[in-house]
Amino acid sequence: MVFHELHQKSRLSIKEVNEVLKAYGLYSSQYSILFCLKRFGSMTQTEIWQYLNVEAPTVTRTLTRLEKSGWIVRKAGSDKRERIVYLSPQAKKKLPEIQQEIQRLEENLLIALSDSEQDQLISLLKKICKSTEKGEMNDEPAGANLD
Amino acid sequence: MVFHELHQKSRLSIKEVNEVLKAYGLYSSQYSILFCLKRFGSMTQTEIWQYLNVEAPTVTRTLTRLEKSGWIVRKAGSDKRERIVYLSPQAKKKLPEIQQEIQRLEENLLIALSDSEQDQLISLLKKICKSTEKGEMNDEPAGANLD
DNA sequence: AACAATTAGTTACCTAGGTAAATAAAATGA
DNA sequence: TCATTTTATTTACCTAGGTAACTAATTGTT
Numbered sequence: 001m002v003f004h005e006l007h008q009k010s011r012l013s014i015k016e017v018n019e020v021l022k023a024y025g026l027y028s029s030q031y032s033i034l035f036c037l038k039r040f041g042s043m044t045q046t047e048i049w050q051y052l053n054v055e056a057p058t059v060t061r062t063l064t065r066l067e068k069s070g071w072i073v074r075k076a077g078s079d080k081r082e083r084i085v086y087l088s089p090q091a092k093k094k095l096p097e098i099q100q101e102i103q104r105l106e107e108n109l110l111i112a113l114s115d116s117e118q119d120q121l122i123s124l125l126k127k128i129c130k131s132t133e134k135g136e137m138n139d140e141p142a143g144a145n146l147d
Numbered sequence: 148m149v150f151h152e153l154h155q156k157s158r159l160s161i162k163e164v165n166e167v168l169k170a171y172g173l174y175s176s177q178y179s180i181l182f183c184l185k186r187f188g189s190m191t192q193t194e195i196w197q198y199l200n201v202e203a204p205t206v207t208r209t210l211t212r213l214e215k216s217g218w219i220v221r222k223a224g225s226d227k228r229e230r231i232v233y234l235s236p237q238a239k240k241k242l243p244e245i246q247q248e249i250q251r252l253e254e255n256l257l258i259a260l261s262d263s264e265q266d267q268l269i270s271l272l273k274k275i276c277k278s279t280e281k282g283e284m285n286d287e288p289a290g291a292n293l294d
Numbered sequence: 295a296a297c298a299a300t301t302a303g304t305t306a307c308c309t310a311g312g313t314a315a316a317t318a319a320a321a322t323g324a
Numbered sequence: 325t326c327a328t329t330t331t332a333t334t335t336a337c338c339t340a341g342g343t344a345a346c347t348a349a350t351t352g353t354t
Binding site: 001002003004005006008009010011012013014016017032053054106110111112113117118120121122124125126127128129130 | 152153154155158159161179200201264269272273274
Binding site: 014018027028029030054055057058061062065079080081082 | 338339340341342343348349350
């Protein structure tokens, strides 16, 4: 019951986010990477997938698309294994507007919940999967490099 | 914040379910269709995707896989456009065991929540997306045909 | 220094979910 | 009745997420 509902709402909200992002030629998971870079500054790919809690190949693929469409740039780091990801100038320019639209959408989707219900929901969600050690997440990546 | 957490937990729980289902050669979305058929009996494909709140092509694909691996059977209905989906005898035999394992897993993933917290969580989740009419779901498909 | 183990990222391949457009059968209507 | 519209399903193609196996660079060990 819980997981059915969880899964439904997750899909539904992604669908709505994609609808809004369509105007910018973006998808929700691409946006979540851009959001991440905006918040934390340049990051290595490993920092990104660890923060977003997805696997490395998923991020590789999405970054390839974001680079091709000009939203991000990747440069080699001093450690030549790693690639450091930056927002492109165009991304920096467009992102505030997109962020605002997404935030407005999210507020709409949560319109039926009071502020305290939203807090409650988050804290209940955070309790899920806590038994299996796999489910650990950090709120911040190791080193934030705002620029 | 809410949607980030929602998305995370949704993915995480699907991952765990898949882990359990691996032993049976199943994936979570395949299981959700089998679960549906067990609960409601034979259904048309439209009844399935409407109940699960996914698009028709998604169900077509998953059913094709389930049929190929012998979990379901599809027969033409009197209305020759529709295909009626049945659990195979093997599926009927195996399903109780699988269901039990999944339930045990779900209880484990929710171990940190009390019963009333789980109820609370469900009712909070149900309030999401209620603004946009798209988010309507039925608890029961039109006609339940248990057999 | 040289070999082994770890780490960052990629590639190939699988399932899931979505949209758009096509097909075929059923229902509607002039 | 015959043309039109609606409905059930499918096909083709896109993104997302996962695992397993690979490469290349760095670290560790002896």
